[in-house]
Amino acid sequence: MKLSLKIFLGICIPLIIALVLISNILIRKSFSNDIRDEKIRGIQEFHFMEENIENAFWQSTVSSEVIIKSYADYYKENGLYLIYYENGREIYTSNTLIDLEDSELLNVSENDVKTQNKTFKGEHFLVISTMLSNGSVLVYARNIDSIYHIRTDLMNLSIILIVSIVVIVAVIAYIIAKTLTNPLRKMQTEMGKLSKGNFDIHLKEGRSEVGSLAKSFNKMSEELKNRDEELLDLVNSKQEFIDNLSHEINTPLTTILGYTELLERADCTEEQKIRFLESIKKETLRIKNIHQNLLLLSYKKNADLEMKRIDSQEIFDNVRDTTKVKVAEHQIDLVITNRIKEFYGDPTLIVMCISNLVSNAIHASKDGSKIIVDSYEDSKNVYVKVIDEGQGISKENIEKIVEPFYRVDKARSRKNGGAGLGLAICTSIMKMHHGNMKIESEIGVGSTFYLEFPKNLQL
Numbered sequence: 008m009k010l011s012l013k014i015f016l017g018i019c020i021p022l023i024i025a026l027v028l029i030s031n032i033l034i035r036k037s038f039s040n041d042i043r044d045e046k047i048r049g050i051q052e053f054h055f056m057e058e059n060i061e062n063a064f065w066q067s068t069v070s071s072e073v074i075i076k077s078y079a080d081y082y083k084e085n086g087l088y089l090i091y092y093e094n095g096r097e098i099y100t101s102n103t104l105i106d107l108e109d110s111e112l113l114n115v116s117e118n119d120v121k122t123q124n125k126t127f128k129g130e131h132f133l134v135i136s137t138m139l140s141n142g143s144v145l146v147y148a149r150n151i152d153s154i155y156h157i158r159t160d161l162m163n164l165s166i167i168l169i170v171s172i173v174v175i176v177a178v179i180a181y182i183i184a185k186t187l188t189n190p191l192r193k194m195q196t197e198m199g200k201l202s203k204g205n206f207d208i209h210l211k212e213g214r215s216e217v218g219s220l221a222k223s224f225n226k227m228s229e230e231l232k233n234r235d236e237e238l239l240d241l242v243n244s245k246q247e248f249i250d251n252l253s254h255e256i257n258t259p260l261t262t263i264l265g266y267t268e269l270l271e272r273a274d275c276t277e278e279q280k281i282r283f284l285e286s287i288k289k290e291t292l293r294i295k296n297i298h299q300n301l302l303l304l305s306y307k308k309n310a311d312l313e314m315k316r317i318d319s320q321e322i323f324d325n326v327r328d329t330t331k332v333k334v335a336e337h338q339i340d341l342v343i344t345n346r347i348k349e350f351y352g353d354p355t356l357i358v359m360c361i362s363n364l365v366s367n368a369i370h371a372s373k374d375g376s377k378i379i380v381d382s383y384e385d386s387k388n389v390y391v392k393v394i395d396e397g398q399g400i401s402k403e404n405i406e407k408i409v410e411p412f413y414r415v416d417k418a419r420s421r422k423n424g425g426a427g428l429g430l431a432i433c434t435s436i437m438k439m440h441h442g443n444m445k446i447e448s449e450i451g452v453g454s455t456f457y458l459e460f461p462k463n464l465q466l
């Protein structure tokens with residue numbers, strides 16, 4: 008059964024039952040009160056009449072039938088009737104409708120009064136009887152139709168009232184049921200959309216239970232949407248990674264294959280052979296380099312890290328050592344300023360990260376340029392800045408260069424032996440150290456790479 012129907016019936020059915028019960032009890036109560044009052048009044052009236060008739064029997068010489076008749080005629084106009092019995096035989100009646108033959112009412116003793124409600128041919132009477140001092144039975148009957156009419160009127164009125172109240176309440180219950188269930192219905196529709204992969208959902212929020220349910224629902228769909236987008240990004244970037252990787256490996260392999268075919272030719276001079284072999288070696292080294300870098304990129308389990316406190320001077324000495332060939336080759340003025348005490352992390356990876364940045368700075372700078380490696384610290388972090396005065400990086404490229412295999416100038420980068428993995432590795436190393444890498448750059452002015460290592464890192 009639908010919730011709206013349940014709410015509707017839940018309001019209407021108890022209301023109908025309550026109204027019918029209450030009106031029934033009230034009508035019954037009022038009816039029995041009326042009957043009781045009528046009886047009290049009737050008995051008082053009957054005693055008064057009985058006394059008068061007894062006196063008249065004593066004082067008058069006319070027959071008892073005549074006396075009764077004169078009283079009966081007098082009261083008849085007010086809906087009061089007298090019936091008179093002698094020796095069980097009806098002597099006189101002022102209403103022929105009333106038939107008391109074999110009735111308990113006639114079986115009455117002196118000083119005893121019997122009362123009954125009786126119906127004759129659809130008319131209702133309060134009937135009272137007693138035995139007079141002469142042994143005859145006097146019966147008094149009062150028409151009480153008006154009490155029954157009042158009860159019928161009350162019943163009709165209560166039916167009209169109940170129907171009106173139920174109609175009004177039914178309309179209100181319908182509106183309430185609809186108002187309460189509408190948000191749930193909407194939620195159900197949106198759930199259907201959600202199950203089909205449409206996460207663009209916004210339900211009206213509120214303070215009620217349904218409103219906060221809508222809030223949670225919105226939050227959940229937002230979360231699912233983000234997850235979906237993340238998943239899509241991941242799938243895309245994985246695919247991109249595989250495409251780039253296959254391209255990066257395919258290029259040197261094609262070159263190697265070409266030189267091998269040339270070497271197979273018989274007309275190659277010794278000098279040519281040496282040149283071809285050198286090229287084959289260079290391309291093979293490139294593949295080896297890519298392989299090593301890929302290993303590094305996947306080397307990201309914290310358990311594999313050799314985390315320790317390292318004297319910062321040791322790190323910077325190693326950086327200088329690693330980059331000295333390139334620095335000399337390009338006559339770079341490499342200035343390293345050590346203003347920190349120590350690093351906390353894996354020394355091999357930290358040296359690799361800073362050296363990578365210095366190496367990139369050398370490739371981006373003109374021969375004879377200056378490159379600064381600056382370092383400083385605050386209470387939370389240790390910072391390293393690698394500043395060059397090279398060609399700079401455009402805004403749109405700044406975000407992309409950290410992606411694996413991305414290179415701004417492919418030909419130039421390839422000439423330097425890069426496969427676009429250096430900055431991806433740096434980013435990965437910084438993540439392993441729960442640190443950060445930021446880039447600021449301006450075309451033609453130079454670039455600054457910021458490394459931020461958290462100090463209180465206890466892995």
Ligand code: ADP
Nearest residue numbers: 367368371408414415420425426427428429430
């Ligand atoms: P690669 O190994 O090819 O150098 P990286 O990931 O280290 O790859 O760098 C990606 C690209 O970012 C490089 O090809 C280069 O174009 C650009 N880049 C990196 N560092 C700098 C820099 N200091 N100045 C200008 N361009 C840079």
